[in-house]
Amino acid sequence: xxxxxxxxxxxxxxxxxxxxxxxxxxxxxxxxxxxxxxxxxxxxxxxxxxxxxxxxxxxxxxxxxxxxxxxxxxxxxxxxxxxxxxxxxxxxxxxxxxxxxxxxxxxxxxxxxxxxxxxxxxxxxxxxxxxxxxxx
Amino acid sequence: xxxxxxxxxxxxxxxxxxxxxxxxxxxxxxxxxxxxxxxxxxxxxxxxxxxxxxxxxxxxxxxxxxxxxxxxxxxxxxxxxxxxxxxxxxxxxxxxxxxxxxxxxxxxxxxxxxxxxxxxxxxxxxxxxxxxxxxxxxxxxxxxxxxxxxxxxxxxxxxxxxxxxxxxxxxxxxxxxxxxxxxxxxxxxxxxxxxxxxxxxxxxxxxxxxxxxxxxxxxxxxxxxxxxxxxxxxxxxxxxxxxxxxxxxxxxxxxxxxxxxxxxxxxxxxxxxxxxxxxxxxxxxxxxxxxxxxxxxxxxxxxxxxxxxxxxxxxxxxxxxxxxxxxxxxxxxxxxxxxxxxxxxxxxxxxxxxxxxxx
Numbered sequence: 001x002x003x004x005x006x007x008x009x010x011x012x013x014x015x016x017x018x019x020x021x022x023x024x025x026x027x028x029x030x031x032x033x034x035x036x037x038x039x040x041x042x043x044x045x046x047x048x049x050x051x052x053x054x055x056x057x058x059x060x061x062x063x064x065x066x067x068x069x070x071x072x073x074x075x076x077x078x079x080x081x082x083x084x085x086x087x088x089x090x091x092x093x094x095x096x097x098x099x100x101x102x103x104x105x106x107x108x109x110x111x112x113x114x115x116x117x118x119x120x121x122x123x124x125x126x127x128x129x130x131x132x133x134x135x136x
Numbered sequence: 137x138x139x140x141x142x143x144x145x146x147x148x149x150x151x152x153x154x155x156x157x158x159x160x161x162x163x164x165x166x167x168x169x170x171x172x173x174x175x176x177x178x179x180x181x182x183x184x185x186x187x188x189x190x191x192x193x194x195x196x197x198x199x200x201x202x203x204x205x206x207x208x209x210x211x212x213x214x215x216x217x218x219x220x221x222x223x224x225x226x227x228x229x230x231x232x233x234x235x236x237x238x239x240x241x242x243x244x245x246x247x248x249x250x251x252x253x254x255x256x257x258x259x260x261x262x263x264x265x266x267x268x269x270x271x272x273x274x275x276x277x278x279x280x281x282x283x284x285x286x287x288x289x290x291x292x293x294x295x296x297x298x299x300x301x302x303x304x305x306x307x308x309x310x311x312x313x314x315x316x317x318x319x320x321x322x323x324x325x326x327x328x329x330x331x332x333x334x335x336x337x338x339x340x341x342x343x344x345x346x347x348x349x350x351x352x353x354x355x356x357x358x359x360x361x362x363x364x365x366x367x368x369x370x371x372x373x374x375x376x377x378x379x380x381x382x383x384x385x386x387x388x389x390x391x392x393x394x395x396x397x398x399x400x401x402x403x404x405x406x407x408x409x410x411x412x413x414x415x416x417x418x419x420x421x422x423x424x425x426x427x428x429x430x431x432x433x434x435x436x437x438x439x440x441x442x443x444x445x446x447x448x449x450x451x452x453x454x455x456x457x458x459x460x461x462x463x464x465x466x467x468x469x470x471x472x473x474x475x476x477x478x479x480x481x482x483x484x485x486x487x488x489x490x491x492x493x494x495x
Contacts, residue, residue: 004195005258005283030259035283040266047272051265054280056187084184 005035006130008059011048012041013076016066021094025061028119034126045072049079052088058130061122062109064094070103077108087131093117164198171202178203178305179210183275186305190280193297196455204297211303215421216310218328220290220350223316225336226360228267229404230413231311235277236270237414238309244276246307248298250291252315253283260284264313278307289323290314293455296327296448317350325353326447329440330420332356332413333397335374337367345377354397356416362403375399460495469494 010026012019019041026038037055039047052060060080062073069092077090092104093113101112111125174192177185192200219227231247238245249264262281271277280302282292291314292298302310314324325331333354345351357378359371378397398416402409427434461470473491476482 005253005260005285026261030254030261031257033254033257033259035253035260035262037262037265037281039269040263043269044272047269050272053184054187054278055262055265056191 005033006059006126007035007037007055007057008061008126009037009039009048009052009055009057010061010063011039011043011051012063013043013045013048013072014064014066014068015042016064017041018065019063021065022063025063025093025119025122029123029126032119032123034123045075045079048076049083049085052080052085053083057088059089059091059126062090062092062094064092064096067095069094069096070100073104073109074107081108089126089130091122091125093122167198168202171199172206174199175203175206175304178301179207181306183278186278186301187280189301190298193301194282194292194294196294200297204300207304208300211300214299214303214308214310215417216299216303216312216327216329217417218312218314218324218331219334220314220317220321220324220331221334221360222318222336225316225334226404227313227316227334228264230334230358230360230402230410231264231313232268232270233402233404233407233410234311234414234417235268237410239271239274239277242276243309244278244307246278246302246305246310247280247313248295248302248310249279249281249313250295250315251281251283253285255286258285278302278305284315288321290317290321291323291327293451296444296451299327319347320349322350322353323447325440326443328444329424329437330355330417332358332417334358334360335370336361337364337370345374351378351397352394355395355420356413357397357399358409358413359399359401360404362401362409363406367401367403371399371401457495461491466494 008029010022010029012022023038026036029036037051037057039051043051048060048062051057060076062076064072073092080086080088080090090109091111091113092109096104096112096114104112110129113122113125171192174185174189178189189200189203193204194200219231221227228249231249235245235247247264247268249262249268251260251262251264253260260283262283264281265279268279271279280298282295282298284292287293291312295312299310299312312324312328314321331353333350333356335357337359351357351374357374359367359374361367362371378399400409400413400416402413404410424434424437427437460466470491473482473487477484477487
């Protein structure tokens with residue numbers, strides 16, 4: 001059986017309208033061989049959880065530049081857990097102050113990528129940390 | 137609805153024969169248990185299991201296969217609507233509008249949205265959800281993206297199987313949105329009950345409308361973006377050209393008969409024409425259900441069911457064959473044969489005959 005691609009959801013929670021970074025990341029991860037579900041701007045935590053559930057993704061990548069990360073990101077991780085998606089790797093990127101990172105990690109974000117992160121770093125991190133449930 | 141159709145205590149066919157082969161033979165039982173568990177839970181309405189099962193089916197695992205053996209007999213009631221058309225013609229937006237229309241009547245709806253995989257890296261951008269956001273939290277809407285993973289023709293290899301899973305999980309209306317198609321990716325017509333071809337205005341003259349290919353497989357042609365100038369004219373041109381050919385209905389005898397598609401004007405953005413489109417789809421479905429097997433509509437329905445069966449069987453057979461040729465000792469013969477063909481020492485037809493004879 002050929003190795004199947006890792007499936008990643010790239011979502012932008014909240015109200016900021018800057019999705020260039022998310023699109024560049026989506027495109028870059030495509031070139032790294034991932035299947036990337038891109039959902040676009042202004043996602044509520046509920047929309048992100050629904051998409052992650054229905055798409056059965058391995059990874060959820062959240063891009064946030066609005067400053068509302070301390071409110072929105074824990075809502076997403078909480079929603080994912082409630083939906084039974086505990087095994088999904090959740091990462092975040094955007095403008096997130098270092099001081100906030102420990103609390104986000106406590107809330108279930110496994111890694112926060114700051115400005116200047118390369119696509120290669122993100123791809124390597126995902127490959128190394130994704131939890132695949134090999135049922136078949 | 138899903139619970140009634142789930143039918144507990146179903147005795148599925150035994151998947152043992154196939155599971156005995158291959159490297160995972162010892163784990164066959166466990167895999168089969170997982171497949172059965174996912175199938176039962178998905179059919180009973182558990183969305184997490186449904187989603188997991190779709191992954192197994194998409195990855196063509198043994199668990200997915202054993203689940204399908206259980207679920208296939210429970211499927212077959214849903215109206216499977218294929219939606220195809222050029223990139224940017226508005227398929228996703230139109231499907232989203234149709235989902236909204238069906239939800240107004242409380243009908244559960246599922247969507248399979250196919251996007252292309254990179255032929256170079258295998259990666260894909262699955263972007264159809266961007267246009268289908270409004271249904272988060274509604275458990276009677278289930279949207280799933282699939283990458284083509286090298287399959288040509290507008291669908292993924294496992295699209296028909298995924299649709300059967302959604303059908304068995306109790307979705308009576310399923311939209312299959314193809315990748316953006318060109319002129320001849322008509323595979324969706326083989327797996328769908330009803331095929332909708334979406335056109336945008338200003339996408340070609342009357343000669344485009346009489347070319348063979350995509351438009352020929354349409355049961356319904358939708359001129360989308362009906363709010364744009366020129367949409368009316370495009371619709372009436374299409375009506376004119378698509379109906380002329382079908383007028384001489386005489387003398388087809390046993391030859392395949394061209395379809396006579398309805399042409400509708402819609403605007404997915406404003407919602408104009410969307411209720412009419414859903415109503416047209418429902419009419420077609422009802423007509424097929426009520427048709428006697430001998431009548432014209434009944435024959436057409438039977439033909440399309442057989443075409444779907446053939447497409448699925450052909451896909452599985454070729455996959456099995458490929459697996460056999462890559463299996464254990466045969467893989468060396470297969471490689472040697474490939475090298476001989478590549479070097480033009482052996483023609484591919486004789487090579488195929490030889491390999492088949494050796495199985």
